[in-house]
Amino acid sequence: MSSTSNSLMDSLFQRSLEDLIKGLRLQILGESTFISKSLDEIRREIKQTDLSTKSIALQKLSYLAALHGVDMSWAAFHAVEVVSSSRFAHKRIGYHAIAQSFNDQTPVLLLITNQLRKDLNSSNEYEVSLALECLSRIGTDDLARDLTPEVFTLLGSGKAFVRKKAIGVVLRVFDKYPDAVKVCFKRLVENLESSDPQLLSAVVGVFCELTTKDPRSYLPLAPEFYKILVDSRNNWVLIKVLKIFSKLASIEPRLAKKVADPICEHMRRTVGKSLVFECVRTVVSSLSDQETALKLAVAKIREFLVEDDPNLKYLGLHALSIVAPKHLWAVLENKEAVVKALSDEDPNVKLEALHLLMAMVNEDNVSEISRILMNYALKSDPLFCNEIIGSILLACSRNSYEIIVDFDWYLSLLGEMARIPHCQKGKEIEHQLIDIGTRVKDARLELVRVSRALLIDPALLGNQFLHPILSAAAWALGEYVEFSKTPYEIAEALLQPRTCLLPPSIRAIYIHSAFKVLVFSLGAYFSAKEPTSSPLVPESTTSGFSSVNGFTYKSISSLLNMIELGLCSLSGTLDVEVQERAKNVLGFIGMIKHEIAEKVTSQDSETEASRAIAFMEDIFSEELGPVSSTAQEKIPLPEGLELKENLEDLQEICREVLEPIDDSKSTSFSPSDKISFSIAKLRIRDQQEASSSSSPEPKSAYLLAEHRKRHGLYYLSSQKSDDHNDSNGNNNNNNTLNEYPPANEISVDSFNPKKKMNQSKPRPVVVKLDEGDESKTKPDASSNDEPLSRAIQTALMGKGKEKEREKDNHERDLDSGVNEQSLRRDKKKKKNGEKRSKHRSRRRRDEEVSATKPVEIPDFLL
Amino acid sequence: MIKAVLMMNTQGKPRLAKFYDFLPVEKQQELIRGVFSVLCSRPENVSNFLEINSLFGPDSRLVYKHYATLYVVLVFDGSENELAMLDLIQVLVETLDKCFSNVCELDIVFNYSKMHAVLDEIVFGGQVLETSSAEVMKAVEEISKLEAASNSISLVPKSVSGWRGR
Known part of the structure; x- marks a missing residue:
């Protein structure tokens, strides 16, 4: 009794959707409690047998789901119940809920097939419309297959209201069930000749979508589209047809010539800006080889640029950026407008202007444009500022710094960028500083100068966005220290107290660079003392500067003391990377310090210290080159080599083996070697470590052999690895082979004689790796929905033949040339060949897709 | 294809939201918030287009129009024309204006069902099927009539049979 009275109460005093909305509006704070209370009500009401109560509950739920993010997937079955009601109002609520909340995984989806079929066959066009709308939103493979006959019938409906929606739903049906093409395609195509603008608009819209996915299949329909392009005066229809031709013309250049005239005609005639813009876009993206069309389009763009309407200005700039790569003159003609747009208040306009400006950059104007842009960057908001910096970096580094002639200028520009307050492009600047260092020998002096300026400024350490740049500067100073006039000052900068603000990984680079500076200074000191003992050393180390030879005992020992002082506090750091680096340097200093003091008195050149220093110098003198990305x-x-073998048991093996190694290490090696495990983590390739790891070789070789015996599975074939062991001395060579490109791959920029004439200063050599520098372009994926393409092509092939016959009758009227005739016959032959090979492997198919595929376009179009 | 039609007021409260590809409700809410946060930072008198790839994936465009307290937003892909979409917003608003004679935010708040009836006549499964507001009005009026008719038959039998049953 109580339950029936409850249900009665529910249906009599049910809140309508309007009540719910009113209630929601009264809630100032506790909106969510009100919603959850309403949800409880809805859950109760939706279970009632009365369909009116149920449908109103469902409607309220739909509302809450759409605007308040409430989940309604639990009500899927109730939506199916409501949709089966015979009343139109209920049906509408039900279909709305289904379209809104169902997806391919909804379990009750199968239950609506019959309901949809029933409503598609309804005599009430509005019920049919509801079902079509629903199908177009949630149609699955199964639904599309099962309802294809109904869609076919509706495509022939006499009521435009129904027929246009049936045309619309075809898109979903073809997508899900390509075989529907066999049934529906003919009727769909027939609508292209419809005189009803509603139907034409719908069908052209469908073909626009289909062509976007797979243009090649629809080439045979070009005549139909052409007719619409010429005859139609409806902007909506024309825009879609233009989009279709934009796609078709890019794969069939002869079509471009044919459609250029009517498109120009529309451009001259129409006042509708949307149509003009679509014409312009079609011309600049697909017909840019048609001179008159392009000129007219650029003229239209200029009209857009001088308009006050920011939308037109933006679209004009956008169109320019499409045409820029192929026809830069169009941009240059509008240079003033572009530069002016840079200070527009509209961020979109500014951004487009920036892209265009970067498109105009070449080696003659790069410094001028960069200068203008840097001024804008200083004045702009952070977002646009970084856009500017990013575009300069991108444009200048393109193609291994193609447009940069004066690297000294570019490096100082990079230094300036680092100091722009909003700069967040540290990573990219870091990369370019190091990249230029390794690629352009002649720029290293300036690189050192710029790096020094960055490094000695303690204020920069406070900005975390600059840390990557500082890391690059520190590395460059260490690597190219021979270009520096003041090694002492650099070592001081590298170890200044504020470096504690850096992340450990960058700090480690600082310490390592200090190490390189130290080794260099010591080398210079020793070689200056004993020019007779090793005549080769001074030449190689002092090629940059002779003044560095002016190390005295006093200056070198104060350098040693300063470094020692700076590092001793770091030997206890938590971060192993920093700690290890610091300990390495301290160990080295400890080894040589007392001997330096002795050296002043003794004249013995073969001290341990000088040997150690010569050794370290050797290690650091190896030049680092750019590494090809491939x-x-x-x-x-x-x-x-087994790459796909299951490696699960490896963990156990490791645990078993690693422990003895640890033990043996701590007992048999000196403490300074203790941490040499983290080598792999180091960011800079470090040959010092490589050589030191060769010393514990006998022991580890034994362990390795043991390990190999037990777990041979994970090793390369034994012969190969033995080779590896035997030629231990060649190990380094192997490494360098991987790091440096083989000689035949390095191509050196040859000077372009024409350029050289007007350059006061020759462009320095930039080391380039042939293929490695450009990211690989992915091979074109063949059309993604193959079944559909195949179905369409089959459908059109039949049509094509039909037309062929027709055309043979009217051959004379159409006045087709003999050449084109034979061309067509060739194409037909190819097509037959393709048919036969259809069942061959997929790879073969792909090859054929990429090769020019036979398409039939009636001759009068070409 | 049109990906979404959104209306929200200048406080960011969604008033109409329709996504033409299935999306979980949480994702829908996230997108609505994302769109609003970009819209509300736009100055007046600037272009009506937005870069929106970060929210809706590659090749997405957005046009919006600001009416009094409301933003009307269309999200679409490369097969639509930006200026035509702006016209479409105009068509939609004009139609609503005819429907509610001088449409305001409150009309949109309280007429959930009718709003969708109008929208569904213009945009069908993401495709623009109708751009004449007269045609749309004709269909929407028919639908209202049908709904009213089916509900009026329902009122009497529902209550009477409901009482008799017990």
């Missing part, structure tokens, strides 16, 4: 791929996969 270097890894060039290494052939060793035979017998």
Whole structure:
């Protein structure tokens, strides 16, 4: 009794959707409690047998789901119940809920097939419309397949209201069930000749979507589209047809010539800006080889640029950026407008103007444009400022710094960028500083100068966005210390107290650079003392500067003391990376310090210290080159290497083996070697470590052999690895082979004689790696929905033949040339060949897709 | 294709939200908030287009129009024309204006069902099917009539049979 009275209360005093909305509006704070209370009500009401109560509950739920993010997937079954009501109002609520909340995974989806079929066959056009709308939103493979006959019938409906929606739903049906093409395609195509603008608009819209996905299949329909392009005066229809031709013309250049005239005609005639813009976009993106059309389009763009309407200004700039890569003159003609747009208040306009400005950059104007842009960057908001910096960096580094002639200028520009307050492009600047250092020998002096200026400024350490740049500067100073006039000052800067603000990984780079500075200074000191003992050393180390030879005992020992003082506090740091680096340097200093003092008195050149220093100098003198981004791929996969083997038990093996190693290490090696495990983490390739790891070799070789014996599975074939062991001395060579490109791959920029004439200063040599520098372009994926393309092509092939016959009758009227005739016959032959090979492997298919595929376009179009 | 039609007021409260691809409700709310946060930072008298790839994926465009307290927003892909979409917003608003004679935010708040009836006649599964507001009005009026008719038959039998049953 109580339950029936409850249900009665529910249906009699049910809140309508309007009540719910009113209630929601009264809540100032506790909106969510009100919603959850309403949800409880809805849950109760939706279970009632009375369909009116149920449908209102469902409607309220739909509302809450759409605007308040309430989940309604639990009510899927109730939506199916409501939709089966015979009353139109309920049906509408039900279909609305289904379209809103169902997806392919909804379990009750299968239950609506029959309901949809029933409503598609309804005599009430508005019920049919509801079902079509629903199908177009949630249609699955199964629904599309099962309801294809109904869609076919509706495509022939006499009521435009129904037919246009049936046309619209075809898109979803083809997408989900390509075989529907066999049934529906003919009727769909027939609508292209419809005189009803509603139907034409719908069908052209469908073909626009289909063509976007797979243009090639729809080439045979070009004549139909062409007719619409010429005859139609409806902007909506024309825009869609233009989009279709934009796609078709990019794969069939002869079509471009044919459609250029009517498109120009529209551009001259129409006042509708949307249509003019679509014409312009079609011309600049697909017909840019048609001179008259392009000129007219650029003229229209200029009209857009001088308009007050920011929308037109933006779209005009956008169109210019499409045409820029192929026809830069169009941009140059509008240079003033572009520069002016840079200070527009509209961020979109500013951004487009920036892109265009960067498109105009070449080696003659790069410094001028960069100068203008840097001024804008200083004045702009952080977002646009970084856009500017990013675009300068991108434009200048393109193609291994193609447009940069004066690297000294560019490096100082990079230094300036680092000091722009909003600059957040540290990572990219870091990369370019190091990249230029390794690629352009002649720029290293300036690189050192710029790096020094960055490094000695303690204020910069406070900005975390600059840390990557500082890391690059520190590395450059260490690596190219021979160009520096004041090693002492640099070492001081590298170890200044504020470096504690840096993250440990960058601090480690600082310490390592200080180490390099130290080794260099010591080397210079020693070689200056004993010019007779090793005549080669001074030449090689002092090639940059002779003044560095002016190290006295006093200055070198104060350098040593300063470094020692700076590092001793770091030897206890928590971060192992920093700690290890610091300990390495301190160990080195400890080893040589007393001997330096002795050296002043003794004249013995073969001290341990001088040998150690010569050794370290050797290590650091190896020049680091740029690494091709594809270097890894060039290494052939060793035979017998198992990459897909299950490695689960490896963990256990490791635990078992690692412990003895740890033990043996601590007992048999000096403490300074203790941490040499983290080598792999170091960011800078470090040959010092490489050489030191060769000393514990006998012991580890034994362990390795043991390990190999037990777990041979994870090793390369034994012969190969033995080779590796035997030629231990060649190990370094192997490494360098991977790091440096083989000689035949380095191509050196040859000077362009024409350029050289007007340059006061020759462009320095930039080391380039042939393929490695450009990111690989992915091979074109063949059309993504193959079944549909195939179905369409089959459908059109039949049509094509039909037309062929027709055309043979009217051959004379159409006045087709003999050449084109034979061309067509060739194409037909190819097509037959393709048919036969259809069942061959997929790879073969792809090849054919990428090759020019036979398409039939009636001759009068070409 | 049109990906979404949104209306929200200048406080960011959604008033109409329709996504033409299935999205979980949480994602829908996230997108609505994302769109609003970009819209509300736009100055007046600037272009009506927005870069929106970060929210809706590659090749997404957005046009919006600001009416008194409301933003009307369309999200679409490369098969639509930006200026035509701006016209479409105009068509939609004009139609609503005819429907509610001088439409205001409150009309939109309280006429959930009718709003969708109007929108569904213009945009069908993401495609623009109707751009004439007269045609839209004709269909919407028919739908209202049908709904009213089906509800009026329902009122009497529902209550009577409901009482008799017990």
